[in-house]
Each structure stands twice: as structure tokens, then as C-alpha cells.
Amino acid sequence: MAELTLNYAQGDAATRADALAGPAGPKPRRALSRRNIFIYGTLIVVSMYYLLPLYVMIVTSLKGMPEIRMGNIFSPPVEITFEPWVKAWAQACTGLNCEGLSRGFWNSVRITVPSVVLSIAIASINGYALANWRFKGADIFFTILIFGAFIPYQVMLYPIVILLREMGLYGGLYGLILVHSIFGMPILTLLFRNYFTSLPEELFKAARVDGAGFWGIYFKIMLPMSLPIFVVAIILQVTGIWNDFLFGVVYTRPDYYPMTVQLNNIVNSVQGVKEYNVNMAATLLTGLVPLVVYFVSGKLFVRGIAAGAVKG
Amino acid sequence: MPSVVVRDVSLNFGSVEVLKSLNLEVGRGEFLVLLGPSGCGKSTLLNCIAGLLDVSQGQIFINERNVTWDEPKDRGIGMVFQSYALYPQMTVEGNLSFGLKNARLPKDEIATRIARAAEILQIEPLLKRKPLALSGGQRQRVAIGRALVRDVDVFLFDEPLSNLDAKLRSELRVEIKRLHQKLENTMIYVTHDQIEAMTLADRIAVMRGGIIQQLDTPQAIYSRPVNRFVAGFIGSPGMNFIEGEVVGGAAPAFDAGGIKVPLDRYEFGDGGARGGKAVFGVRPEHVALGDAAAAMPCQYDVEVEIVEPMGSDTLVWGKFAGQNLSFRVETERAVSVGDRVRIGFDPGRASLFDADGGERI
Amino acid sequence: MEEARRPNQLFRNLNAKFAAIPMVLTALVVFVGGTIWTIVYSFTDSRLLPRENFVGLAQYERLWSSSKWLISIQNLFIYGVCLLIFSLVIGFILAALLDQKIRFENTFRTIFLYPFALSFIVTGLVWQWILNPQFGIEGVVRSWGWTSFSFDPLYNADIVIYGILIAAVWQSTGLIMCLMLAGLRGIDEDIWKAARVDGIPMWKTYLFIVIPMMRPVFITTLVIIASGIVRVYDLVVAQTGGGPGIASEVPAKYVYDAMFLSQNLGQGFAGSTMMLLSVLIVLIPWAYLEFGGKKRG
Numbered sequence: 001m002a003e004l005t006l007n008y009a010q011g012d013a014a015t016r017a018d019a020l021a022g023p024a025g026p027k028p029r030r031a032l033s034r035r036n037i038f039i040y041g042t043l044i045v046v047s048m049y050y051l052l053p054l055y056v057m058i059v060t061s062l063k064g065m066p067e068i069r070m071g072n073i074f075s076p077p078v079e080i081t082f083e084p085w086v087k088a089w090a091q092a093c094t095g096l097n098c099e100g101l102s103r104g105f106w107n108s109v110r111i112t113v114p115s116v117v118l119s120i121a122i123a124s125i126n127g128y129a130l131a132n133w134r135f136k137g138a139d140i141f142f143t144i145l146i147f148g149a150f151i152p153y154q155v156m157l158y159p160i161v162i163l164l165r166e167m168g169l170y171g172g173l174y175g176l177i178l179v180h181s182i183f184g185m186p187i188l189t190l191l192f193r194n195y196f197t198s199l200p201e202e203l204f205k206a207a208r209v210d211g212a213g214f215w216g217i218y219f220k221i222m223l224p225m226s227l228p229i230f231v232v233a234i235i236l237q238v239t240g241i242w243n244d245f246l247f248g249v250v251y252t253r254p255d256y257y258p259m260t261v262q263l264n265n266i267v268n269s270v271q272g273v274k275e276y277n278v279n280m281a282a283t284l285l286t287g288l289v290p291l292v293v294y295f296v297s298g299k300l301f302v303r304g305i306a307a308g309a310v311k312g
Numbered sequence: 313m314p315s316v317v318v319r320d321v322s323l324n325f326g327s328v329e330v331l332k333s334l335n336l337e338v339g340r341g342e343f344l345v346l347l348g349p350s351g352c353g354k355s356t357l358l359n360c361i362a363g364l365l366d367v368s369q370g371q372i373f374i375n376e377r378n379v380t381w382d383e384p385k386d387r388g389i390g391m392v393f394q395s396y397a398l399y400p401q402m403t404v405e406g407n408l409s410f411g412l413k414n415a416r417l418p419k420d421e422i423a424t425r426i427a428r429a430a431e432i433l434q435i436e437p438l439l440k441r442k443p444l445a446l447s448g449g450q451r452q453r454v455a456i457g458r459a460l461v462r463d464v465d466v467f468l469f470d471e472p473l474s475n476l477d478a479k480l481r482s483e484l485r486v487e488i489k490r491l492h493q494k495l496e497n498t499m500i501y502v503t504h505d506q507i508e509a510m511t512l513a514d515r516i517a518v519m520r521g522g523i524i525q526q527l528d529t530p531q532a533i534y535s536r537p538v539n540r541f542v543a544g545f546i547g548s549p550g551m552n553f554i555e556g557e558v559v560g561g562a563a564p565a566f567d568a569g570g571i572k573v574p575l576d577r578y579e580f581g582d583g584g585a586r587g588g589k590a591v592f593g594v595r596p597e598h599v600a601l602g603d604a605a606a607a608m609p610c611q612y613d614v615e616v617e618i619v620e621p622m623g624s625d626t627l628v629w630g631k632f633a634g635q636n637l638s639f640r641v642e643t644e645r646a647v648s649v650g651d652r653v654r655i656g657f658d659p660g661r662a663s664l665f666d667a668d669g670g671e672r673i
Numbered sequence: 674m675e676e677a678r679r680p681n682q683l684f685r686n687l688n689a690k691f692a693a694i695p696m697v698l699t700a701l702v703v704f705v706g707g708t709i710w711t712i713v714y715s716f717t718d719s720r721l722l723p724r725e726n727f728v729g730l731a732q733y734e735r736l737w738s739s740s741k742w743l744i745s746i747q748n749l750f751i752y753g754v755c756l757l758i759f760s761l762v763i764g765f766i767l768a769a770l771l772d773q774k775i776r777f778e779n780t781f782r783t784i785f786l787y788p789f790a791l792s793f794i795v796t797g798l799v800w801q802w803i804l805n806p807q808f809g810i811e812g813v814v815r816s817w818g819w820t821s822f823s824f825d826p827l828y829n830a831d832i833v834i835y836g837i838l839i840a841a842v843w844q845s846t847g848l849i850m851c852l853m854l855a856g857l858r859g860i861d862e863d864i865w866k867a868a869r870v871d872g873i874p875m876w877k878t879y880l881f882i883v884i885p886m887m888r889p890v891f892i893t894t895l896v897i898i899a900s901g902i903v904r905v906y907d908l909v910v911a912q913t914g915g916g917p918g919i920a921s922e923v924p925a926k927y928v929y930d931a932m933f934l935s936q937n938l939g940q941g942f943a944g945s946t947m948m949l950l951s952v953l954i955v956l957i958p959w960a961y962l963e964f965g966g967k968k969r970g
Contacts, residue, residue, distance in 0.1 A: 128692075414873050
């Protein structure tokens with residue numbers, strides 16, 4: 001290392017002057033580089049494909065029928081009217097009755113709220129038992145449960161009809177609530193199990209040393225630490241159950257049809273003149289609950305689907 | 313001529329200043345270590361030199377060429393990462409050749425370079441394997457090989473040994489040193505491990521808060537740290553710091569709660585022996601005991617409070633002027649808690665820091 | 674309290690076992706029991722009500738000679754292959770674009786993902802309206818003067834499944850994009866740096882390094898999309914009702930119609946057993962790769 005000179009501190013005056021002329025600071029980037037045009041251009045075009053249906057729904061639902069027949073579906077309403085919304089809510093006909101969507105809305109509320117509570121309660125306790133109180137055979141049931149999430153529902157549709165009929169719950173709200181709790185179980189149990197497993201095990205051990213039991217640890221230690229995962233589960237379940245169609249149509253009588261089923265019956269009803277504006281208002285109304293949940297929850301929604309899906 | 317020059321480089325992420333108008337020159341064939349705690353900007357600086365981060369201000373020269381706006385591949389550098397960053401789906405050979413193939417080098421040239429790198433790093437038997445089938449040490453060798461085949465003058469290492477266990481780390485450390493002696497490339501090496509830094513470096517740049525605190529040879533940094541931060545960061549076990557006051561005048565001394573340490577052997581900096589609050593720093597290995605203490609200019613009696621046997625030697629804790637003081641004792645010497653022992657040290661080998669700014673006095 | 678000395682295996686963790694009863698019941702009675710029940714009864718001639726008159730494979734023979742079922746299978750195949758390709762390709766490209774440290778990333782992601790929050794019924798009805806030949810895209814383009822323009826997938830038996838596909842891609846790509854984005858964010862950043870130092874162009878880095886590294890994400894996504902494809906039902910019901918004629922029938926709808934509309938339970942059971950079979954063909958190799966492989970090292 002003898003030839004190694006360690007002190008260039010002052011440098012060579014010539015090199016320094018030379019050098020200062022060269023590039024300095026950040027590499028200049030044009031805001032409209034080809035790269036940026038490509039990236040943002042693509043994203044904006046794709047965004048339009050995604051936003052178009054929402055736009056069309058809103059615009060159509062605010063027009064009168066004559067205007068719809070005259071103009072095109074993309075043009076904004078000349079004369080804004082809320083009459084289609086009122087009609088969709090209170091008067092639209094399904095072929096059976098003309099009470100509008102309101103009945104379906106309240107049915108959906110009466111189905112969704114208890115289903116969400118019940119399914120989350122069951123799944124969180126399941127997940128907790130699986131994560132912290134492993135017992136013999138637990139993994140087998142869990143594996144079956146996860147496999148169950150992928151089995152086409154159609155395979156289990158009729159056996160459940162028989163079970164519900166035996167229990168006297170077929171056709172009513174309680175039967176459907178039970179069905180939602182059952183089919184929510186795989187994904188929610190997985191979600192909670194993974195979450196509880198990720199909590200430090202020492203916490204659980206410390207609580208046991210302190211003499212807390214199964215329920216004590218669940219209610220006093222685990223629950224207070226799990227608020228975020230409960231919110232994720234609620235988001236997942238509210239949107240999932242609200243959007244369900246198949247179970248609603250199979251397991252309830254027309255009186256108890258949830259909103260999605262009623263919406264489909266209104267829009268695809270073959271009787272009468274098609275009122276596209278009312279149809280779109282009804283469609284928007286049905287989509288409103290999950291949309292609000294989505295826009296309010298933002299990142300948590302993403303976290304929910306990522307947690308539920310990737311780790312599966 | 314310098315191999316790498318960093319001139320007035322600043323880097324801001326939003327309003328956070330990560331590098332503050334930094335200057336650094338690295339000689340041809342020099343092994344420079346950037347050392348500092350996490351978040352000090354050492355890796356950021358390395359990424360700027362590599363061209364993986366755009367600087368906010370300033371220039372970077374490699375081999376006297378202004379590369380400030382150049383892509384990493386055009387800068388004449390090779391880089392080794394902490395996580396190895398091997399391409400997992402390719403064999404070792406594929407990892408080594410991917411960049412070269414991409415640069416459209418002739419096939420036989422690629423083969424020659426791979427053969428040479430494999431020989432130097434002794435990874436010939438691994439060439440057909442995939443990274444997942446390698447041990448940590450082997451992976452890191454392949455990662456070094458990927459830099460080697462690029463046939464460049466400057467190697468950048470970003471904490472390359474941090475993912476390895478202690479034993480492997482010291483083995484590879486020696487190998488990197490051997491590699492440097494053989495290749496005589498310029499190497500810039502980032503680490504938070506002061507032992508790596510001391511053993512490998514020609515010069516060490518100790519960084520904190522985006523600023524180089526001290527840039528000097530390992531020996532100079534060890535024996536004459538420019539401030540309290542550097543003094544505390546280098547050396548293990550750490551330097552003892554005794555708070556007190558400097559009494560100036562013809563016979564300057566350090567006064568710690570009544571105990572006086574004469575400073576006539578201490579080499580003061582430019583400011584001279586100013587009076588005022590100060591911190592006196594002495595390394596545990598510079599404190600002698602027993603007969604050796606008798607030969608030291610300053611001698612004191614202390615009571616042993618804690619004994620920590622470390623194998624090669626024993627670290628003993630006592631109180632000096634009411635403050636903790638540790639010192640190293642050979643294993644053979646029996647010291648037990650409660651003993652009163654005579655210690656001695658040479659203020660000429662100690663450091664004095666300003667109590668407020670922490671600068672060396 | 675005698676057990677306190679030497680606790681019986683059965684009573685250890687009693688509370689945990691008690692808490693797991695709903696899970697055990699669901700797994701055994703509904704998932705396993707229900708599936709076996711359906712498979713067994715698919716070999717009977719049940720019509721309005723299930724009955725134990727076994728007729729061998731007669732239901733399956735009838736199923737595979739029914740043109741409605743054959744069209745359903747064909748539709749499912751086209752729909753499935755196209756949806757897989759489109760949603761994976763588009764989903765990955767969108768994720769890669771969003772991963773370029775761009776501005777408004779959250780806005781774009783919100784836009785791409787919101788359809789996923791909507792039900793298939795809502796999706797189907799909106800696209801039914803947009804694809805309406807009189808007022809929708811076809812009508813609008815014609816009103817611009819291109820009077821011979823034709824785009825009426827929902828009323829053309831040959832291409833109706835592609836009309837459904839458009840809606841399905843719209844609804845589900847956001848999810849795929851999110852999964853891919855999570856996968857991309859999981860790639861060690863040093864890999865990108867190493868590739869840049871090696872001078873590998875971005876597209877090559879994606880193609881030869883990043884995508885191979887994301888294999889597990891792709892496989893998981895594939896399984897998720899595939900199990901969704903087999904279930905497709907609501908979308909068809911809302912968008913076309915299976916029409917025109919039986920041109921857009923799908924297996925799930927065939928099963929529902931057989932069970933609850935045409936009092937032909939045996940056909941429904943046979944059809945759903947075939948659906949189960951197709952899922953198992955995807956699922957078993959995947960489970961083997963994902964879980965079996967790990968245990969063997």
C-alpha cells in the first residue's frame with residue numbers, strides 16, 4: 001500500500017475546475033418522458049374502463065326515460081331527476097309485488113348484521129383455539145375447512161336444504177344466517193388463526209403462568225389486541241354477505257329475499273316496459289353499501305383481501 | 313489519482329436530509345470502510361456512488377469520469393448486497409453470466425471470466441447449482457463473483473456479512489481481505505460492525521446523521537477519535553467516560569470530583585488546554601493493574617464491584633471518582649469482588665472531549 | 674377431581690375443544706358429509722325429492738348427452754381460459770405499473786379495485802345496460818354515423834360468453850392486481866439493485882427474474898381465480914339469464930336449474946359432482962405442491 005496516497009484533500013486545481021463543469025445534482029428528468037407518458041397513459045386509459053360503468057350507472061339513474069330513448073348512455077343528464085331513485089326504492093315491481101327495493105334492503109340488513117356478528121364470533125374463537133390451544137386432530141379439521149372454501153357451493157346446496165328443513169329453518173332468515181356463518185368460517189378462521197399466530201407467543205405463555213384460562217386469555221388479552229383484524233373481518237363479511245345471491249335465492253322465501261335477489265327480479269322482470277333509469281338507480285342502491293364500506297375502509301379492505309388470499 | 317470522488321453530495325428524501333454536503337476521496341486500490349450506526353446514511357452514500365439513488369446535489373467521479381448522471385451499469389462498479397440478491401431461478405453460472413450476456417459479450421470471453429472468478433472464489437464445484445442449494449457463505453461468494461466477472465475497478469459492498477453467523481463472518485472477512493490483496497481493486501465497504509471495519513480497512517469513514525465524523529486509518533480512529541461519538545463507537549468493550557473539569561494553566565489537569573489527573577502528557581488539539589467542563593475517555597485495555605500499574609504515570613486505588621470473565625481476559629468494573637470505570641485484566645490474575653486494587657493509566661493515550669459538543673480537546 | 678393427578682387426554686384443553694365444536698361440525702357434517710351425500714345421490718334417479726333408487730351412471734350419461742350441459746362446459750372452458758389469461762396479464766401489468774413509484778398510486782388502486790366490492794349481480798346488470806345494442810355502445814357508435822357497426826355480444830349466441838367475460842374481467846382484475854402488487858412488494862429490493870448494476874433492462878428483469886420469483890404468488894392466484902371460475906353463476910343470471918336461448922349457460926346454473934326449477938335433483942347432483950371433480954383437478958396438485966412439498970423438504 002506504499003504507493004497509496006491518502007491525501008487528495010486539496011486536489012488538483014485543474015481537475016476541480018474541469019469537473020465542476022460536468023453533470024451535477026440529480027439527473028434531469030423530463031416530466032413528459034416517454035416512460036411517464038406510457039405509464040400514466042396506460043393507467044388513465046384503464047381507469048376509464050373501470051370508471052365507465054359507475055359513471056353510466058349514475059348518469060342513467062338521473063335521467064328521465066324520454067331522455068334515455070333520445071340520447072346516448074354516456075351523455076350527462078340534461079335534466080336531473082331523482083324520480084328513478086324514489087321509484088326504485090319504493091315502487092319498482094319484481095313480478096310478485098311492487099314494493100321496490102326497500103323490502104330487500106331491510107331483509108339484507110336483517111341478514112347481514114347477525115351473520116357478520118355470528119360468523120366473526122365463531123371464527124375468531126376457532127382461530128384462537130387453533131393458534132394457541134392446539135389439540136390433537138385440530139389440524140385435520142382445519143385442513144378440511146380450508147378445502148371446503150374451494151369446493152363449489154353447488155355440491156353442498158341440497159344437503160343443507162335438507163338440514164335446514166329438519167331444523168325448521170328453511171326459507172326464513174335464521175337459516176340463511178346460519179348458512180352465511182358456515183360458509184364464512186373457512187376464510188375467517190384462516191384470517192384469525194394467522195393473526196393470532198403472529199402475536200408473540202410469550203404473551204400467551206405469560207398469561208397462562210398468571211393463571212388465566214381459555215376464555216380469560218381470549219377476552220382479556222387477545223380481543224383487545226385484535227381490533228384491526230376484526231375490522232378487516234367485518235369488511236370482508238359485510239361486503240361478502242351483502243353481495244351474496246345464490247344462498248339468498250336458494251334458502252329464503254320471496255318474502256325474505258335479500259336485496260341482490262330482489263334487484264335481479266326487478267331488472268330482469270319480463271313484465272311491463274323496461275325502465276332503464278329505475279333499473280340503474282336500483283343497481284346503484286344495491287351497490288351502495290359495499291361501495292361505502294370500500295371507500296371508507298380503503299387500505300384495510302386491501303389488507304383484508306391480501307390477508308385472506310395470499311396466505312391461503 | 314483518486315479512484316472514487318464524492319463531491320459536495322447531498323441527498324434529501326422530501327424534507328429529510330440523509331446526506332449533508334458530503335465529500336470523500338478514495339484512492340486507487342484503497343479499501344475504504346463506511347462505518348456507522350443504522351440510519352447514519354452509509355448505505356445511502358454507497359447507493360449514490362453505485363448510481364442506484366439520484367443525488368440531490370453534488371457530483372460523483374469514478375476513475376476521473378463524472379458519472380453523476382450515469383446508469384449503474386456504466387459506472388464501472390460491481391456491487392455485493394447484504395441479502396446476496398442472487399437470482400433464485402438461475403444456476404450459479406447463470407447468475408454470473410446474466411449481466412455479461414446482456415451486455416452482449418462474446419461467449420468465450422464470458423466463459424473465461426466465469427472460470428477466473430470461480431477459481432479465485434473457489435466456487436467451481438457450485439457452478440451448476442441453484443442459490444437455494446447453497447449455504448450462506450457460498451451464496452455470498454457467488455454474490456462477490458457476480459461483481460468480479462464484471463471486470464471493474466471499483467467494488468461496492470453493502471453490509472455483505474451481516475446475514476451470516478459470527479464464525480462464518482470472520483472466515484469470510486479474511487477472505488475478502490485476501491481478495492483485496494490479490495485483486496488490488498478499490499473497495500468501498502459499508503458495515504455497522506466496528507471489528508470488520510478495523511480489520512479490513514485502509515481507512516475508515518465513521519458516519520453519523522449523514523455526515524462523515526472522522527475519516528482516517530483504523531489506528532488513528534482508535535487512538536485519537538475526533539469526538540465522543542467516534543470514541544464510543546469504536547472499541548469493544550467501550551471506552552470509559554469520566555465527567556469532570558479541565559483545569560488550564562501551566563500544569564493542566566483533569567479534575568473529577570477531587571481526583572486530579574495530570575494532563576502534561578496529553579496532546580491537546582489546536583484549542584490548547586482551555587478550562588471548563590470536559591469528559592475524560594480512557595479505554596479499558598489501556599488501564600493497567602498491579603505491577604504494570606506501577607509503571608504508569610497516574611495511579612489510583614479502586615474497589616472491584618463486578619467481574620466479567622470473557623475467556624481471553626476479564627473485564628473488571630470499579631468506581632473512579634464515583635463513576636463507572638472498566639478495565640481489562642489477564643484471565644490468570646485472580647480478582648474478586650470487594651478487592652481493592654491499584655490501577656494505572658497513561659493520560660497520553662487517553663482522550664479528552666468537550667462536555668457540551670463532544671469534540672476532542 | 675381424580676383426573677387432576679393424571680389428566681385424561683380427552684379432557685385436556687377441554688375449553689378449546691368445546692370452542693372448536695362449530696368448526697368440527699361444519700367440517701364434518703356440512704363439508705365432508707354434504708359432499709359425500711351429493712356424490713352418493715348422484716347415482717340415484719331422484720327427481721323432486723331425493724330417493725335411494727340407485728341407477729349407476731345413468732345421470733352422468735344423461736348429463737353428458739344434454740346439449741345444455743355441453744354448452745355449459747364449453748362456455749365454462751372459454752370463459753375460464755380467457756379470464757385466467759386476461760386477469761393474470763392485465764392484473765400483473767397494472768401491478769407492475771403501480772409499482773413504478775408513481776404518483777396517485779392510491780387513487781389508481783382505488784379505481785381498479787372498487788368493482789371487486791360490487792356483487793356479480795350489480796356487475797352483470799351494469800354491463801347488460803352498457804352492452805344494450807339499442808342504447809349502449811353499439812347504439813352510441815351508430816349514432817356517430819357508423820351505422821353498420823355491430824357490437825351486441827349479449828344478443829349474439831356466438832359471442833355472448835365474451836360479453837360476460839368483459840364484465841368478469843372488470844370485476845375481478847382489481848383483486849388480481851392487488852395480489853400481484855403484494856407479491857411485487859415482497860421481492861427483495863436488492864434484487865432490483867443487482868439487476869440495475871448488471872445492466873439488465875427492466876422488462877428483462879421482470880420476465881427472467883421477478884416473475885419466476887413470484888411463482889408461489891402466481892400459483893395461489895391461479896387457484897383463487899380457478900375456484901371462482903367454476904362457481905360463476907350470479908353474473909350469468911344477472912347479465913343474460915343464460916340466453917339468448919341456452920347460449921350462455923354455465924354448469925353452476927345448470928345445477929341450480931335442475932335442482933330447484935325443473936325438479937330433476939339427480940341431474941343437479943351429477944352436475945355438481947362434475948364441478949367438484951374439476952375443482953379437485955386444480956386443487957389437489959396445488960395442495961400437493963404447496964403443503965406436501967414443504968414437508969418433504
